[in-house]
Amino acid sequence: DAKTTQPPSMDCAEGRAANLPCNHSTISGNEYVYWYRQIHSQGPQYIIHGLKNNETNEMASLIITEDRKSSTLILPHATLRDTAVYYCIVERRGNKLVFGAGTILRVKS
């Protein structure tokens, strides 16, 4: 069973920041937060992961609350190509991932 809760869908204007929330209130101390996305008809793509600290890479930023019970994925300048299903996954190791329903992000011009 997925250990996360995400909104089923969100809209974002092109060029604006997309902030995708995720609740993981039962996360344990050794579990990471992973984000993947799946663009239509493609395989899932790794975006970012974190344990406690906020993380940033060339694709996105991950903000994890101090109690680790929730996090937010930030796409700083969303483009139409960012339209996808975004999955927030909590797992101790990244190689046994359980995907939930995710959030459908629609970026609109």
Add this chain to the structure above:
Amino acid sequence: DTAVSQTPKYLVTQMGNDKSIKCEQNLGHDTMYWYKQDSKKFLKIMFSYNNKELIINETVPNRFSPKSPDKAHLNLHINSLELGDSAVYFCASSQDPGVANTGELFFGEGSRLTVL
């Protein structure tokens, strides 16, 4: 070069047939997986192999048999295909978790199986 490649991309077949989907990764990873994405779009892990040994088998019917001839390949053979086997099957690979990484998955583009 494609990191994780699957063939065929599309497969249409009749009920009762036996078919295989092949997967190869050129990333030098130790672990490979098969995931199934059904019509409701949920991605579920089926199998995981580490260095040619089965490490995860998520209650998949024994009509499904993964075969790993070497650590760069993980093929999926399906016997006596049923209508409910229609889905997109994704292969993935990862490096073993270690100090420098936590084993992120790299997915192939998927193989869409349609059973008529």
